[in-house]
Amino acid sequence: GNSVTQMEGPVTLSEEAFLTINCTYTATGYPSLFWYVQYPGEGLQLLLKATKADDKGSNKGFEATYRKETTSFHLEKGSVQVSDSAVYFCALRWGRDDKIIFGKGTRLHILP
């Protein structure tokens, strides 16, 4: 079946460090891929998305590239800030089924 696997956290970095959160997926066909972010006490918000192979989604300095050959959608940011501290979820949606499968989330702590 379809699934999403992302790196376990927590991930702790210093401000201005480079961030990578790994995400790989298993799916039939060509799913759409998403990264969501959840700040403390809030619901999930869409961070970025990519809908076909080699697409790059980007937002707020974060980027992720849809790699079909490696079935991956890793999240990257060149210089993190304390305000990026949150939980990040990788997710996929496929075909006409509008249910989304989420990874288990990666908690990110950024130290000043």
Add this chain to the structure above:
Amino acid sequence: NAGVTQTPKFQVLKTGQSMTLQCAQDMNHNSMYWYRQDPGMGLRLIYYSASEGTTDKGEVPNGYNVSRLNKREFSLRLESAAPSQTSVYFCASSNRDSPNQPQHFGDGTRLSIL
């Protein structure tokens, strides 16, 4: 621009009590969802509704019932609360006719069962 609104935000219940979590969206979305979020488990789908009058079970439906009252509202009911249902509950909605579009989430209901 409210998006998805959930009530209440917090609730404490005793084992065996019942309650209904309310959710409403103002984006004219046809699909609505209820998830629970537990530490280390990510989000797990409880129930799903593709349109008014239809509901389907998700991954963890036991102990819950849902009602899709109209296009805007989708409620989740716990008939006899158990401590295992202590969790954070999220409602979400999406446009089923746009496969590339994301789900939109409410801010959650934090529920504790004593």
